[in-house]
Structure formats: C-alpha cells, structure tokens
Amino acid sequence: MTAAALRIGLRSRRVLPGFGLTMGTTLTYVALVVLLPLAALLLKSAEIGPDGFLRLVTGERALAAFQVTLTAAAFATAFNAAYGLLMAWVLVRYEFAGKRILDALMDIPFALPTAVAGVALTALYAANGWFGQLFEMAGLKIVYTVTGVALAMAFTSAPFVVRTVQPVLESLQPDIEEASATLGAYPGVIFRRVIYPVIFPAHLTGCALAFARSLGEFGAVIFIAGNLPFKTEIVSLLVFIRLEEYDYAAASAIAVVLLATAFAVLLATNALQALAQRHARKG
Amino acid sequence: MKRIASLAAAFVLSVSPLAAQDKPVEILNASYDIARELFAQINPAFTATWKAKTGQTIEIKQSHGGSSRQARAILEGLQADVVTFNQVTDIDVLRDKGGYVARDWQRRFPNNASPYYSLPAFLVRKGNPKGIRDWSDLVRPDVQSVFPNPKTSGNARYTYLAAYAFALEQAQGDQARAQDFVKRLLANVPVFDTGGRAATTTFVERGIGDVLITFEAEVNGIRKEYGDKGFEIVVPSLSILAEFPVAVVDKVAGKRGTEATAKAYLDFLYSQAGQEILAENYNRVHHPAVIERHKGRFPAVRLVRVEEVFGGWDKVTAEHFAEGGILDKVFVKR
Amino acid sequence: MSDVASPPIAAHRSRAVPRLLIGLGVVLTLAFVAMPVAVIFAQALSKGLAVYRANVLAPDTLHAIYLTVVIAVVVVPVNMLFGLAAAWLITRFAFPGRKLLVTLIELPFSISPIVAGVIYLLLYGAQGLLGPFLEAHDIRIMFALPGMMLVTLFVTSPFVARELIPLMQVQGADQEEAAVTLGASGWQTFWRVTLPNIRWALLYGAVLCTARAIGEFGAVSVVSGNVRGETNTLPLHVELLYHDYNAVGAFAAATTLTLIALVTLVLKALLERRLERR
Numbered sequence: 001m002t003a004a005a006l007r008i009g010l011r012s013r014r015v016l017p018g019f020g021l022t023m024g025t026t027l028t029y030v031a032l033v034v035l036l037p038l039a040a041l042l043l044k045s046a047e048i049g050p051d052g053f054l055r056l057v058t059g060e061r062a063l064a065a066f067q068v069t070l071t072a073a074a075f076a077t078a079f080n081a082a083y084g085l086l087m088a089w090v091l092v093r094y095e096f097a098g099k100r101i102l103d104a105l106m107d108i109p110f111a112l113p114t115a116v117a118g119v120a121l122t123a124l125y126a127a128n129g130w131f132g133q134l135f136e137m138a139g140l141k142i143v144y145t146v147t148g149v150a151l152a153m154a155f156t157s158a159p160f161v162v163r164t165v166q167p168v169l170e171s172l173q174p175d176i177e178e179a180s181a182t183l184g185a186y187p188g189v190i191f192r193r194v195i196y197p198v199i200f201p202a203h204l205t206g207c208a209l210a211f212a213r214s215l216g217e218f219g220a221v222i223f224i225a226g227n228l229p230f231k232t233e234i235v236s237l238l239v240f241i242r243l244e245e246y247d248y249a250a251a252s253a254i255a256v257v258l259l260a261t262a263f264a265v266l267l268a269t270n271a272l273q274a275l276a277q278r279h280a281r282k283g
Numbered sequence: 284m285k286r287i288a289s290l291a292a293a294f295v296l297s298v299s300p301l302a303a304q305d306k307p308v309e310i311l312n313a314s315y316d317i318a319r320e321l322f323a324q325i326n327p328a329f330t331a332t333w334k335a336k337t338g339q340t341i342e343i344k345q346s347h348g349g350s351s352r353q354a355r356a357i358l359e360g361l362q363a364d365v366v367t368f369n370q371v372t373d374i375d376v377l378r379d380k381g382g383y384v385a386r387d388w389q390r391r392f393p394n395n396a397s398p399y400y401s402l403p404a405f406l407v408r409k410g411n412p413k414g415i416r417d418w419s420d421l422v423r424p425d426v427q428s429v430f431p432n433p434k435t436s437g438n439a440r441y442t443y444l445a446a447y448a449f450a451l452e453q454a455q456g457d458q459a460r461a462q463d464f465v466k467r468l469l470a471n472v473p474v475f476d477t478g479g480r481a482a483t484t485t486f487v488e489r490g491i492g493d494v495l496i497t498f499e500a501e502v503n504g505i506r507k508e509y510g511d512k513g514f515e516i517v518v519p520s521l522s523i524l525a526e527f528p529v530a531v532v533d534k535v536a537g538k539r540g541t542e543a544t545a546k547a548y549l550d551f552l553y554s555q556a557g558q559e560i561l562a563e564n565y566n567r568v569h570h571p572a573v574i575e576r577h578k579g580r581f582p583a584v585r586l587v588r589v590e591e592v593f594g595g596w597d598k599v600t601a602e603h604f605a606e607g608g609i610l611d612k613v614f615v616k617r
Numbered sequence: 618m619s620d621v622a623s624p625p626i627a628a629h630r631s632r633a634v635p636r637l638l639i640g641l642g643v644v645l646t647l648a649f650v651a652m653p654v655a656v657i658f659a660q661a662l663s664k665g666l667a668v669y670r671a672n673v674l675a676p677d678t679l680h681a682i683y684l685t686v687v688i689a690v691v692v693v694p695v696n697m698l699f700g701l702a703a704a705w706l707i708t709r710f711a712f713p714g715r716k717l718l719v720t721l722i723e724l725p726f727s728i729s730p731i732v733a734g735v736i737y738l739l740l741y742g743a744q745g746l747l748g749p750f751l752e753a754h755d756i757r758i759m760f761a762l763p764g765m766m767l768v769t770l771f772v773t774s775p776f777v778a779r780e781l782i783p784l785m786q787v788q789g790a791d792q793e794e795a796a797v798t799l800g801a802s803g804w805q806t807f808w809r810v811t812l813p814n815i816r817w818a819l820l821y822g823a824v825l826c827t828a829r830a831i832g833e834f835g836a837v838s839v840v841s842g843n844v845r846g847e848t849n850t851l852p853l854h855v856e857l858l859y860h861d862y863n864a865v866g867a868f869a870a871a872t873t874l875t876l877i878a879l880v881t882l883v884l885k886a887l888l889e890r891r892l893e894r895r
Contacts, residue, residue, distance in 0.1 A: 015794045017803035022706035029699045030721050033771055037736035040746045044739050083645060090642040094635050102643060104886050108650050110825075111878035111885075113832025115852040116871040119859055120653035123660055123868075126489055130656065131648075144474060144491065158650065187634065209727075216729025218835035219852070223859075226474040226485070227432070236731040236835065243735065243839065244352040244435040244477060246376075247606070252739060255732045262727040270720060311844060319861055346844040347857075359742040360752075361760040361842040381743075480860040488864065508862050538755075 041259070044252040056253040064230040065238040066257075072146050072234070073214035076153035080210045083154075084161025085203060091162070092169040109158045114219030121152055122223045144226030149234060152221045153214035160213065164206035168199045205272050212265040216258065308341040310541050310548060313363035315350040315370075315437060315527075316478030317501045321564045322367070328560060329551045333544070341544055349435040349478040351376075357383060357532060364536040364545045367529045367552075369498070370437030371395075371589075371596045372604070374530050381534070388530040397526035398552035399566040401498040402586055403442045404522065406486070406505060409513035413493045417519045418449040421494065422467040429474060429492035431482040433610055438479040442496045443469075443610065444599070445523040448592045452521065466613035487512070498525060503565035503580075524586040527566070657875050661868035672869035680846045681854035682873060687762075688850065689830040692769045696826050697819065700777025705811075707778075708785040709793070719782070726775045734839025737768050760842030765850065768836040773826045780822035781815055788814055821888045828881040832874060 045053060056062065091103050109117065125142040126132045135142055142148045172195065180190050196203075218236040225232040233241075235258055242251035314322060326343040333341055346353065346361065350368040354376045357363050366384075368374055374396075377383035389396045407415050413426050421428050433439040443465060450464035451457075472492075476482045479497050486495035487509055495502070499518070506514050529552065531545045551557045558570035562577040593599045603609045662669050672678065703722055707715060725733065739745045741758040751758060758764045792814070796806045812819075834852040841848045849857060851874055858867035 015797055016709050016790060016806075017797065018705055018807070019710050022702040023710075023712075025699070025702040026706050026718070026722075029702075029774075030718070033767075033774055034721060034724060037733075037740045037771070040740035041732075041736040043746065083649070086638065087642050087646065090638050094639055096639055098643075100886070102646060104882050105646055105650050107882050107885060108654060108878065111828050111832075111881045112654070113834060113852045113855075113874050113878070115834040115855050116657065116832070116874050116878075117653060119855060119867060119871060120657045122489075123864075124653055124656045128490065131652070143489065155649070155653070212727045216727070216732070218729060218731045223856075226491075227476055228474050236729045239729075239731050239735060240839070241432070241435065241477065243738070244349065244355065246351070246355055248739070248744065251735055255729075255735045258729050258732050262729065262732075263724065266720060266723060266727045270716075311847075316860075344844050344847050346842055348843060356760055356842045358744065359738065359759050360748075360757055361844075362757065478860070483862075484860055 038259075041252055041255060044248065045256045048249050048253060052249065053253050053256075056250045057257050059250075061229055061233070062235075062238060062250075062254055065233050065235045065254075068146060068149065068231070068233060069215060069235045072150040072153055073211055075150040076157060076214045077207050077211045079150075079154045080158055080161045081203070081207050083158065084206060084210075085165060087162045088165035088169055092166060106159055106162050109156050114156055114217065115223070117155055118152060118220040118223030121148075121155060121220065125151065125224070143224055144228065144232060146232055148224040148226075149221055149232055152224045153217050156217050156220045157210035157213040160210040161203065161206035164202045164209065165199055168202040169195075172198060201272055201275060205269055208265055208269045208272065212262055212269075215261060215265075308339060308541060308544055309344060310341065310364040310536075310545055311344045311346060311362060312365050312367055312548070313346045313348075313353045313357060313361060313532075314367045315353070316347050316431075316480045317438065317483070317498065317504075318367065318369075319345070319347050319480065320504060321500070321561070321566070324560050324564070325552070325557065328556060329548055332551065332556065333547065343548065347478075347480075349431065350437040351435050352477065357535075362535050362539065363532050364539065364541045365529065365531055365549055367527065367549075368437060369525060369527050370440060371526060371528050372600050373437060374528050375596065375600075377530070377532065383532050383534045384530045385533055389528065391531070392529060392549060393553060394569055395526060396528045396530060398529060398549075398557070399527050399561045399568045401500050401525045401527065401566055402518075402522040402584060403438075403445045403496050403525065404499040404502045405517040405519060406495040406497070406502045407515050407517055408493065409515065411515050411517065415494050415517055418446050418468075418521075419453070421446070421471060421496075422464060424471075426471060426494065427473050427492040428468065428471050428494050428496055429482050429486045430472065430496040431479050432475040432477055433604075433614065435477045436479055436482075438497055438501075439475075439482075440604065441498075441523055441525045443603075444589065444593065445519070445521070447603075448523055448587050449519070449521050451592065462609060462613055469614050487514075499567070499581075500565040518582055518584050521585050521587060523592075524588050654875060654879075657868055657871050660865065661872045663868075664865050668865060669869050669872075672863075672866040673873060675866070677846045677849065678851075678854060678866075678870050678873075681849050681851045681870070684762075684849065685831050685851040688766055688769050689827050691766055692773060692830045693823055693827050695770060696774055697777050697823050699774060700779075700781055700822055701819070703778040704781035704785050704815075705807075707782050709790050722778050723775050725771050725773075726779070728772075730772055730833065730835030731839060733768055733771050733836040737764060737771070737836075737840055741767070759840050760844075761848065764840040765837050765848065768840055769830050769833050772833055772836050773829045776826035776829060777819065777822035780818045780825070784815055784818045785811075817888055817891045821885065821892065824881055824884050824888065828878065831877055 048056065087106060091099065122143055123129050124131050125135065125148065127136050127143065132142060142151060176194055177190055180194055216236060221234055222237055225234060225237065227233060227237060235254060239251050239254050239258070242254065312322060322345050330341055330343065333339065346363065350370055350373045353366070353368070354373040357366070357377060358380055366374060366377070374384055374388060378386060378388060385391060392398070405415060407413070414420070415426065420426060430442045431439040433443045446468050447461050447465050450461040454460035474485050474491055476485055479501060482497065483495065483501065483505060485491050487505060502516050506516060529549045531542060531549065533542070536542045536545045552561065555570055555573060558568040558573040562568050562573050562580070565580060567581055568574060589596055589599060707719060738759060740747055741751060741764060742748055743752060758767065792810050793806050796810050801809070832852055837850055838853055841850070841853055843849060843853060843857065845857070851870060855867050855870045855874070858870055
C-alpha cells in the first residue's frame with residue numbers, strides 16, 4: 001500500500017518534499033498503534049463465530065448494559081445540548097465581569113482526570129454529600145442510579161457542545177440579525193429563524209461528539225454507578241468485568257460493538273462536518 | 284524520525300528491567316483485596332527479620348484486587364513472586380493454565396498451604412435495626428445485603444457458598460430450595476463491587492445496605508476503623524471455613540531468582556511472629572500459643588468445609604462457578 | 618456591551634434576557650463544573666494541612682506522581698512527532714485514501730478507554746496474539762511500564778494532529794512552496810517557514826495531549842496490575858487510596874492532579890490568546 005501510494009505521489013509532481021517520509025511515518029505509526037491492536041480484537045472476536053458473537057452481545061445482561069449506557073448517554077447529551085448552547089451564547093454574545101474565568105471553567109471536565117471527576121462527583125452527590133443531601137430531601141437519589149451515570153457522562157462530555165458552537169457563533173455576521181431586528185422581528189424569532197439554522201450543524205456535531213464520549217466513558221462513571229447488573233451497569237464496565245472473569249470472548253465481542261458504535265458516530269460526525277463546510281461555503 | 288521512534292521503543296522496553304536491577308531483592312506479593320492493612324504490617328516485620336538473619340535488604344511490593352482478577356493478571360504477565368489468595372481455585376488456575384505454580388502446591392506449606400483461615404460474618408448498622416441474626420434474615424424482602432461480585436471476588440464466593448450450605452441444611456439437602464435461597468439472597472444485593480474493599484466502601488462510606496457480608500477479619504477491621512459509627516458484628520449460626528492459601532509462583536520467582544526469599548516470606552506467615560500479626564488482624568490461626576492468647580477475639584462458630592458440603596473445589600468450580608453453572612443461573616439470569 | 622440589537626417594543630426585555638441567561642449560565646457552571654473541583658480540595662483538607670502534606674508526600678503517592686510524569690514525558694514527544702508528520706502529509710499532499718487516514722488518526726479519540734486497554738491486552742498479553750513470542754524472548758509489556766505507555770500513546774495519539782490539521786489547512790502551502798522554489802531544502806522550509814507558523818498550535822496540542830496522558834485511567838487500569846509503588850499511576854493511586862479506608866488521602870492525591878489540570882487550563886488560555894492574535 002505504501003509503495004502504491006508513493007508511486008501515485010511521484011506521478012503528480014509535487015513541489016513540497018517529505019511525502020515519503022511523512023507517509024511512511026504516519027502509516028507505520030497508525031498501523032502499529034491503532035490498526036494492529038484493532039486487528040487483534042477483530043481476530044479474537046472472529047474466533048467466536050457469528051452465532052457465538054450474537055449470543056454474547058445479545059445476552060440479557062449485555063442488552064441491559066447497552067440500554068443503561070444508551071439511555072444515560074442520551075440524557076447526558078440532551079442536557080449538554082441545552083447547557084452547551086446556553087454557555088456558547090452567553091460567552092459569545094455578552095460582556096460581563098468574570099467572563100474569561102467562566103470561559104476557562106468550561107474546559108475543566110476535559111482537563112480533570114476522569115477518575116478524579118468520578119470520586120469528586122460521588123462525594124458531592126452521595127446521600128451525605130453537599131448536593132446529595134439536598135436531593136435526598138427532595139426524594140431524589142443520584143449516586144448508584146442511572147441519574148448518577150448520566151450526571152457523570154454529562155460532566156465529562158460538557159465541553160464538546162460549547163467548544164464546537166462557540167467559534168461558529170463568533171464568526172456569525174451580525175448584518176442579517178440587524179436587518180431582521182430593524183424589520184421588527186423579536187429576538188426569539190431571530191434566534192430561531194436566522195441564527196440557529198447557521199449554528200445547527202456545529203450544534204449537532206458537538207452533540208454527536210458528546211454522545212460518543214459518553215458511550216465510552218469509564219473512569220468517572222464507575223465510582224458513581226454502583227456496578228449493579230441490569231440497573232446501573234454500563235457497557236465499558238461489563239467489558240471490564242468480563243475480563244476479570246477470564247471471559248475474553250465476551251469481553252472482545254462487547255468491545256467490538258462499542259468500537260463499531262464509536263466508529264459509526266465518528267463517520268457520521270465527519271459527514272456532518274463536511275456538510276456544514278459545504279453549507280458555509282455556499283452561504 | 285524512524286530512528287527516534289526506535290530509540291523511544293528501545294527506551295520503553297529497557298526501562299522496567301533497569302528499574303528492577305537497581306534494587307537489590309524485590310518480591311511482589313499479589314494478594315486479595317481486603318488484605319491491604321494486613322500485609323502493610325506483615326511486610327516490615329518480615330523484612331526486619333530477614334535483614335537480621337541474612338543482612339540482606341529486601342523490598343516487598345503489594346498488589347491487591349479481587350483474587351480471581353489477580354490470578355488473571357498473573358496469567359497475563361504480572362510478575363508476582365508469591366500469591367496470598369483467599370481461594371484455592373484461584374491458585375489452581377495458575378497451576379492449570381501454564382504451570383505457574385507447582386502441581387503439589389498445597390503440600391508445599393503446612394495446613395493445605397493455608398497459614399490462616401476466616402469465615403464470612405455479618406456487619407450490621409448501630410443497634411441492628413433490622414434484627415439480623417442469621418442467613419435466613421438476609422432473604423427477607425426488607426433487608427439489603429452488600430457483598431462483592433461472586434464472579435470476581437473469592438470473598439463473595441465464600442458468602443455464596445456459606446449461604447448455600449446453610450440453605451441446604453435447612454432444606455434437608457434439597458438442591459432446588461437451596462438454589463432458590465441464594466437466588467433470593469443475590470436479589471437483595473443493591474450493589475456488586477468487584478472486590479471486597481469496594482463493597483466495604485459502599486456499605487460504610489455511602490451508607491448502602493443493612494448488612495455487609497465479608498470475612499470476619501474485615502468485619503472487625505471496619506468496626507475498629509469506624510468506631511464512631513457503632514457497627515455491630517453478627518456471626519451466623521453456620522458459616523464456611525475460608526482458607527487463605529499461599530504459594531510461590533515458581534515460574535516467575537524462578538526467572539527472577541527470588542525462590543528462596545519468596546519461600547522464606549511465606550514461611551514467616553507460619554512463624555509465631557507472623558501468626559501473631561495475623562491474629563491481631565482478626566484472622567484465625569493455627570499456632571497454639573497464639574490461639575491461646577487471642578482466645579477472646581474469636582467466638583465459637585460452626586464451620587463447614589467445602590470438601591464436606593460440596594465435594595471439593597473442583598466440583599464446586601464445575602457445578603457452581605463455571606460459565607453456565609448454578610451461580611450464573613441464580614445471579615446473572617434473574 | 619454587544620447586546621443583540623432588538624426592536625423598540627422589546628426594549629424593556631433586552632436587558633432582562635441577557636441578565637437571566639448570564640445568571641443561569643454562571644449558576645449552572647458553578648454548580649455543575651466548579652463544585653466538583655471545590656469538593657476535592659475541601660475533602661483533601663478536611664483533616665487539616667498536616668494530614669494533607671503527609672498524604673501528598675507519602676512515598677507511594679510520590680512514586681505515582683513520578684510514574685505519571687515518566688509516561689507523559691515519553692508519550693507526548695512521540696505524539697508530537699506523529700502529529701507533525703500526519704498533519705504535513707494530510708494538508709500538503711493529495712492522495713487516495715486521505716479521508717480514511719484522517720478517520721483512522723482520529724479513531725482513538727472516540728474509542729472507550731476500556732476498549733483501548735482490551736485491544737492491547739489481546740495483542741500483547743500472555744494469552745494474546747503476540748504473547749507466546751514475547752514470553753519466549755522474555756519481553757514484558759502488559760502489567761508493566763511499556764504496556765501503560767503504549768495504551769497512553771494510543772488514547773492520546775490524535776490530540777496534536779487534530780490541532781495541526783485544521784490550522785495547516787487554512788494556512789495553505791503557498792509560503793512553503795515559495796521557499797522550496799527559491800531553493801530552500803525540505804528541512805529548512807520546515808524549520809524556517811512551517812514551524813514558526815504552527816508552533817502555538819503544536820504547543821496547544823501538546824498541552825491537551827499531556828493533560829490526557831496524565832489523567833488517563835480506564836485504559837491504564839486494564840494493563841497496569843496495580844502494584845503499589847511500581848505500576849500505579851496517579852489516577853490509579855487515587856482509586857486505590859479511595860478503597861483503602863483513606864478517602865482523605867485519595868482526595869489529597871486528587872488535588873495534585875487537579876492542580877495540574879488547572880495549570881493546563883491557564884496554559885491553554887494563554888496559548889489560545891496567542892493563536893487568536895495571529
């Protein structure tokens with residue numbers, strides 16, 4: 001493949017050097033670090049055979065784990081869709097004291113190691129924690145429930161929506177808005193009709209990224225989830241448990257499903273981005 | 284670029300052996316989850332004894348986790364010189380999959396290679412509000428029990444077996460009723476952690492459940508550690524003898540040249556000094572003088588053996604813990 | 618003030634709405650994002666400064682910090698080189714399969730860390746694909762430092778490339794092509810033309826890569842073996858202490874990671890300002 005690529009490279013008379021070097025380096029690295037381990041996974045799950053594979057990934061407990069993970073990730077993403085949009089809007093459109101600090105705070109979930117986030121969230125929302133006590137009074141349990149799982153996912157994926165919407169919102173030309181405002185349109189209508197359609201692709205991309213991250217989140221979730229099969233057990237944890245039980249076949253089968261999902265979300269995101277770019281170029 | 288990459292790779296590959304060579308003698312003890320405090324006391328005592336005897340400085344590293352998990356880690360290449368587990372089957376796995384331990388490992392040390400033993404006991408909240416006295420109380424719908432995942436934790440498997448043995452006796456040997464009993468017990472568990480210590484955290488720190496079932500040693504340790512919370516110990520009418528087998532991992536120790544030290548380390552557990560520390564930590568021991576001194580700590584309890592009730596570990600593994608066994612039926616498929 | 622200009626009728630609302638939104642944003646962010654950070658410090662210091670110091674300076678914690686730094690020091694430069702090579706390739710040449718390559722480069726970003734650990738275990742573990750070979754040659758990768766570095770390499774591999782590719786795409790190749798046409802060699806062009814243009818983005822990617830390498834938990838926990846004072850990184854050490862009757866110690870160890878995270882944020886903000894200015 002390298003040789004073929006090189007030949008094509010040579011044919012199209014490039015001015016810049018370094019094609020062979022960078023192609024070689026990149027391909028070697030991708031092959032060794034990404035593709036080889038992935039091949040090991042696929043090989044392992046191929047050993048199981050299609051029937052066995054299906055049985056392993058559609059087992060009661062695995063299905064329950066998928067359901068918990070998808071549900072929690074959906075709620076986390078829904079929260080972040082709203083929260084992220086709000087924060088992007090506030091940070092781009094308004095000036096106020098402490099704005100820079102607020103902006104920097106948005107990145108905490110990415111900078112904070114997930115295990116640390118996990119213990120912190122658990123301490124905060126446990127029945128005897130600062131927030132947990134309040135929720136307890138309202139009759140709401142968070143730690144060791146799906147709500148807790150969703151909370152941890154929402155925390156670790158919070159920056160995605162803000163950080164994808166922010167730049168698009170910043171680059172938005174104010175003239176159309178001003179025009180519509182002069183024509184007497186209400187702010188709500190302007191937002192819905194004029195602004196949102198432009199930031200929609202970015203918003204969707206951000207949500208897709210947040211969703212993908214939530215599906216795979218492990219460190220933050222395991223502390224708060226409580227590892228209760230059929231109720232709060234997430235897919236990543238099930239993979240981990242299967243490994244601890246020496247059940248490599250089940251671990252790799254479930255891992256393949258997680259991987260395929262991640263890949264699908266990533267492809268969809270890239271397609272969305274391409275669409276958004278084409279849209280932007282047209283506009 | 285490629286040269287840099289290969290240099291980096293060479294560095295990566297060379298770091299760990301180098302680090303190992305720097306230190307004189309170092310052995311790694313892979314142990315079960317809740318033995319953390321125990322070996323934190325055993326290890327300095329042994330290194331001091333060893334230093335006095337041979338003049339050699341050694342360092343003992345610890346790795347703790349569910350004991351089945353630890354066995355898997357060793358099969359995957361964790362370089363443990365000795366194992367101090369809480370279940371015979373987890374050392375058997377090391378023997379069967381690649382001969383990591385000697386075939387006759389249980390005869391290499393006294394008492395079936397178990398320097399101490401314990402039993403699953405109950406820890407209940409202050410004043411025992413739910414009135415928990417015995418296993419039969421744990422299947423009541425209003426009682427929530429906490430213990431780790433029997434799939435990954437030897438500790439939890441003893442709990443499972445003790446409950447099963449109790450139910451079997453109550454039902455005069457009716458297997459179906461015993462299975463139903465453990466099924467109801469497992470259904471009352473709100474959280475399954477992978478190791479014994481995580482279960483303790485769940486019960487103590489997070490206030491989940493009415494009763495924690497774990498080894499007598501841990502139960503007492505918690506009561507001591509959290510004196511202010513007023514936990515109470517309940518010893519059920521019947522429990523199972525939990526052996527804590529030890530073995531030298533010959534395959535690893537042989538390669539690292541640590542066999543003699545590893546053996547001396549495990550021998551130390553049988554010495555009076557070692558047994559004293561074990562008993563201090565509420566483990567039941569075999570040394571007559573130590574037993575005599577700590578008599579007050581260990582209430583009399585009727586203990587059954589796996590061999591008597593279940594026909595040996597091989598049979599238990601095949602019937603109960605193997606994929607699709609009884610545990611899977613009552614635990615996962617509910 | 619850059620309030621959205623609003624029609625006269627809604628004038629009385631124009632100030633109320635921003636205030637409401639800002640208030641909502643601030644309150645939500647404080648409760649949702651900032652509080653967990655506060656709780657870490659509160660718990661770590663709950664038994665006083667002396668206990669906190671003792672916890673942070675415990676030998677096992679110090680070793681965990683050391684190990685975490687060693688991993689980052691090896692992983693980050695490797696991924697910077699990879700990111701540079703990949704970005705140069707992707708943005709300066711057109712070749713079939715380019716889109717696929719971009720997807721492959723970004724793939725680790727969306728793979729669950731646990732799955733990342735599993736795939737390396739299936740490759741290098743004693744029961745894995747290369748297990749027998751590695752054992753025959755007495756090379757230890759899993760449950761030792763090399764394995765932990767490899768999985769960290771995997772999960773952090775896209776960070777630098779992801780920052781460089783969009784920037785180099787926007788900048789285009791004109792300057793470099795001019796330099797080459799004028800007789801500069803490839804390396805000269807790279808050092809004198811390309812690198813000055815992308816250095817802040819490169820640094821930015823490195824900062825993100827470092828943060829992730831230091832904080833990685835799931836993937837490393839699969840391949841570490843949790844040997845105290847040997848293969849315990851800082852995030853794993855936090856978990857270990859947490860299950861050690863030592864919640865305060867766990868939070869103390871967590872504060873060191875949190876401080877690193879906060880420093881990262883400051884660096885990131887500074888770099889962003891540099892990038893914006895360009």
